[in-house]
Every structure is written in C-alpha cells, then in structure tokens.
Amino acid sequence: MSNTLTNLIPSAVEALDIVSRELVGMIPAVYRDSGAERAAVGQSIVFPVVGARSAVDTTPAAYGPTTVDSSAPGTTVTISKSKAVPFYLTGENDKGLSQSTAKNTFLRDVIAQSMRTLVNLIEADLVAAGKEGASRAYGTAGSAPFGTAADMSDSAGVALILDENGCPISDRHLVLNHAAINNLRAKQANLLNSGPDLLKRGILDQMGGFDVHHSSGLTLHTKGTGSGFLVDLTAGYAAGLTTIHADTGLGIIKSGDILTNTKTSRDTNKYVVKTGATGGTGVDVDIVLANPGLKIAWVNNDPLSVGSNYTPNLAFHRNAIWLATRAPAVPEGGDAATDSTMLVDPVSGLAFELREYRQYRQVAWEVAIAWGYAAVKPEHIAILLG
Known part of the structure; x- marks a missing residue:
C-alpha cells in the first residue's frame, strides 16, 4: 500500500486547522500542562504551588538581605484517562479512494473527527470538575442568565462570590452555555466586542472582569431525589x-x-x-x-x-481548575506501530499523537491522548445557574 505517515501529515495538518476553529470553552480557560512526553493512567503530574510569603523589616546591614527558605509543595493531578480513536483503510479501500481526491478528503475528515471526539471528552470532564468542585452558585435554575437588557447582575453575582472568597481579580474566566450566549447576543449586544485577537485565544469577549468563553459541554444537571433533610x-x-x-x-x-x-x-x-x-x-x-x-x-x-435542575455556567480563576495532557504510554522499546508523530492544536494547546500500524492487507491509524484533571481551588469557582 502507498500510505505512509509522512504522506498522511498534510491531511492531518489540514484537519488540525478545521478542529482548531471549533468552539471549546473550558480547555482554553483552565490551567494546562500539555506536553508531548508519555504518561500512563495512574501517573501523577506535579504542579508547584507557592504559598503565602512573609514580610520582613528592611534593616540596614553590611550584606544583602537574609534569605528565607522557599518551598513550593507540589499538588498533583493524576492521569486518569487514556483514549484513542482508531481508523483504517484496507487495500480495496485504498485502491478505490486513490482513483480520485476522495482519499485525502477522507483522511482529513476522519482525523478531524477523531480529534473532535477527544476534545469533547476532555471538555466534558473539565465541566464536571468545575461544577462538582464549585463553592457556591448564583442565579435562577432553569432560567438563562443575561435575559434582561442592560442588566449585568448575573455576572456581578458570581463575581461577588469570587470576591468574597479571595479570588484574584486577574485571569478570571466565565464559560457560558448556548442559552446564556444567545441572551448576550440578543439583549446585551452593546457589550460584545470580540475581535480576531480574542478569538485566537479562545475568548468570545471580555466583560465585567471576566474573559468570556462559549462551550457546548455545559449540559443539564439533573438533581437528585433528596428531600426532607x-x-x-x-x-x-x-x-x-x-x-x-x-x-x-x-x-x-x-x-x-x-x-x-x-x-x-x-x-x-x-x-x-x-x-x-x-x-x-x-x-x-x-x-x-x-x-x-x-x-x-x-x-x-x-x-x-x-435546588431544581439547572444548566451550569462556570466562573473561575484559571488556576482553580487544572488539566494535564500527555501522549499515552507505550512499552519500553515500542509496540507494533511503524511510525508516529505529534500534532499540537494551536488554539487549545493540546498535543495529540497520531500512530500508524501496518497490518495484513490494511493500514490502521489512531489519534490518541492521555489526560488528568482536577478542581484544586473550590473557593475560586462559582456556578451561574441557567
């Protein structure tokens, strides 16, 4: 067969451009450690956390200041998932598709859809981490926020929660669901001022001290049946x-x-x-x-x-939710793959591995990534109910 991974890379890069333009809200907003090195499920990735520092008197002396020991105890995020999306072409498939440009189109689209699948899984995990790790909530369950023109009490409400909890005022993010974004566009259009620079960074707008993002991963939370407590x-x-x-x-x-x-x-x-x-x-x-x-x-x-069922919108500081991604582990000395390469999404920053396996009368590929995530600072996360 004529397929090689080298020949596949142009289609992969073209697919990468397609996927990069998809709207994801959580991935660009959280703190990320995305590397090309490999990690296994259960492996811990250490994030240094610097605690509060003490002030000292400025006392004149013959030498420089007496230094105080610094420590940055690591908080860990465990790689909890390793997923791949496989696809293949048989000899007959390859022969038929090679009669036209259909082969390149097929490979481009299947790589795009593979990365899309994995991105959506990661986005959903980050939503769950933010929702279940939040401190408090504001708003009315079942009612989309920003429904009243020129009324920004919804964003002010979650900002107040973060303020009261001591959240830094910089690098705050507000990830909104479809209904909330629709209200912003329809009833708060004078506040929307997104441009090419913001969109390249995955930001829809900057509003009320938040970078605003749009996510399709914010889905309905169905409450438990508990009552009478x-x-x-x-x-x-x-x-x-x-x-x-x-x-x-x-x-x-x-x-x-x-x-x-x-x-x-x-x-x-x-x-x-x-x-x-x-x-x-x-x-x-x-x-x-x-x-x-x-x-x-x-x-x-x-x-x-x-409370009632609700669709969450999430307000948080970037460092409150962490995401670590790696290439999935392989045995020492490698497996049966004949080639592999890393593809880095320029918008989300996620590195996907593309691997090729030459088999009996067919060639198989997979797009893969391993990841772990955690809400590490609940005080700096709030839910805007919708």
Missing part, C-alpha cells in the same frame, strides 16, 4: 464548616446539586454539594460542601432543600 447537630454548624450531618431525609443528594437552608431569614446562599449521600428511614447522612464552606452558621433542625 434537617440539620442534625445540637450545637449547630459554625461558618466555614464543610461537612453537614443531616437526618429525616429520603432520596439521593448528588454531587453538583444546589443545597440551601430554607429556615426563614437564616441563610440565602446557594451551596454546591461536593459529596452527596443517600437518605433513608432511620438513616443519617453526611453532606460535604466545597471550601470555603458555610458563609453563615446553621442551627440544629434547620430544613434543607435541594
């Missing part, structure tokens, strides 16, 4: 606590559900459930909220309610 601690729970013991409730509270205290005049905040639970007759449960936990103290027997 009451706070169960005689002393109550102080502000800042994250684990709430509850009783009398029935049904499931899911990660990503919105939990509120419905005691009159107690607490109007909407908290995101990090770890849910299943209640039953005579069964007490522990419901875990993300940091920084309760804003206001809760009292024993306060009633709790699970």
Whole structure:
C-alpha cells in the first residue's frame, strides 16, 4: 500500500486547522500542562504551588538581605484517562479512494473527527470538575442568565462570590452555555466586542472582569431525589464548616446539586454539594460542601432543600481548575506501530499523537491522548445557574 505517515501529515495538518476553529470553552480557560512526553493512567503530574510569603523589616546591614527558605509543595493531578480513536483503510479501500481526491478528503475528515471526539471528552470532564468542585452558585435554575437588557447582575453575582472568597481579580474566566450566549447576543449586544485577537485565544469577549468563553459541554444537571433533610447537630454548624450531618431525609443528594437552608431569614446562599449521600428511614447522612464552606452558621433542625435542575455556567480563576495532557504510554522499546508523530492544536494547546500500524492487507491509524484533571481551588469557582 502507498500510505505512509509522512504522506498522511498534510491531511492531518489540514484537519488540525478545521478542529482548531471549533468552539471549546473550558480547555482554553483552565490551567494546562500539555506536553508531548508519555504518561500512563495512574501517573501523577506535579504542579508547584507557592504559598503565602512573609514580610520582613528592611534593616540596614553590611550584606544583602537574609534569605528565607522557599518551598513550593507540589499538588498533583493524576492521569486518569487514556483514549484513542482508531481508523483504517484496507487495500480495496485504498485502491478505490486513490482513483480520485476522495482519499485525502477522507483522511482529513476522519482525523478531524477523531480529534473532535477527544476534545469533547476532555471538555466534558473539565465541566464536571468545575461544577462538582464549585463553592457556591448564583442565579435562577432553569432560567438563562443575561435575559434582561442592560442588566449585568448575573455576572456581578458570581463575581461577588469570587470576591468574597479571595479570588484574584486577574485571569478570571466565565464559560457560558448556548442559552446564556444567545441572551448576550440578543439583549446585551452593546457589550460584545470580540475581535480576531480574542478569538485566537479562545475568548468570545471580555466583560465585567471576566474573559468570556462559549462551550457546548455545559449540559443539564439533573438533581437528585433528596428531600426532607434537617440539620442534625445540637450545637449547630459554625461558618466555614464543610461537612453537614443531616437526618429525616429520603432520596439521593448528588454531587453538583444546589443545597440551601430554607429556615426563614437564616441563610440565602446557594451551596454546591461536593459529596452527596443517600437518605433513608432511620438513616443519617453526611453532606460535604466545597471550601470555603458555610458563609453563615446553621442551627440544629434547620430544613434543607435541594435546588431544581439547572444548566451550569462556570466562573473561575484559571488556576482553580487544572488539566494535564500527555501522549499515552507505550512499552519500553515500542509496540507494533511503524511510525508516529505529534500534532499540537494551536488554539487549545493540546498535543495529540497520531500512530500508524501496518497490518495484513490494511493500514490502521489512531489519534490518541492521555489526560488528568482536577478542581484544586473550590473557593475560586462559582456556578451561574441557567
């Protein structure tokens, strides 16, 4: 057969240009470590995290300042997934397609679709990490934000959550679903000012201190069936606590559900459930909220309610959600592949591996990537309900 990986590269590069123009919101917005080196599922990628620094008095001396030891304890993200999209041509396929330009078109399109599949999987994982790792929520479930012209209270609401949680004001991102973007275009068009430079960076607009992105990965969250839960601690729970013991409730509270205290005049905040639970007759449960936990103290027997289904929009600082990508591991000395190359997406920065396997009367290829992800700073993530 005449196919070689060298001959395939022009089609792969052309496909890369097609995929690069697709709208993804989370991948350009999160902190990324994308390398071409290989990693196996279960391998940890270390991200250095520099903590707070102490100030010292400026005291004159004969020598330079006395240095203080610096440490950057690593926070790890585990490579949890390794996926490939394979495709092949038999001798008959190759012969038939080579009679025209159909072969190059086929190879271009199948590579484009392979990368699209993998990008969508990664985007969905980042959405899940952001949703289930968020601190609190703002807005009305089931109602798309930005629905009132010249009213920016929705973006201001999530900005306030980040402000209260100590999030830096720079490098904030707001990833919106289709309905929210539609309202921005239809009712806040005077605020949209995207240009070629922003679009190249994966940014639709800059608004209210956020870089605005558009993602198709923000899909409906269906709430759990939990109801009837009451706070169960005689002393109550102080502000800042994250684990709430509850009783009398029935049904499931899911990660990503919105939990509120419905005691009159107690607490109007909407908290995101990090770890849910299943209640039953005579069964007490522990419901875990993300940091920084309760804003206001809760009292024993306060009633709790699970919010309605919603489609999330995510507001966060770039360093709050991490993504690590690598080429999938292969055995020492290689496998049966006859050739391989790396293709780097110029927009998302993701590096995909294209591998070729020559087989009996056919040639197979695969586009592959391994990745891990985590929400590492819940305080700097908020949900805008939609």
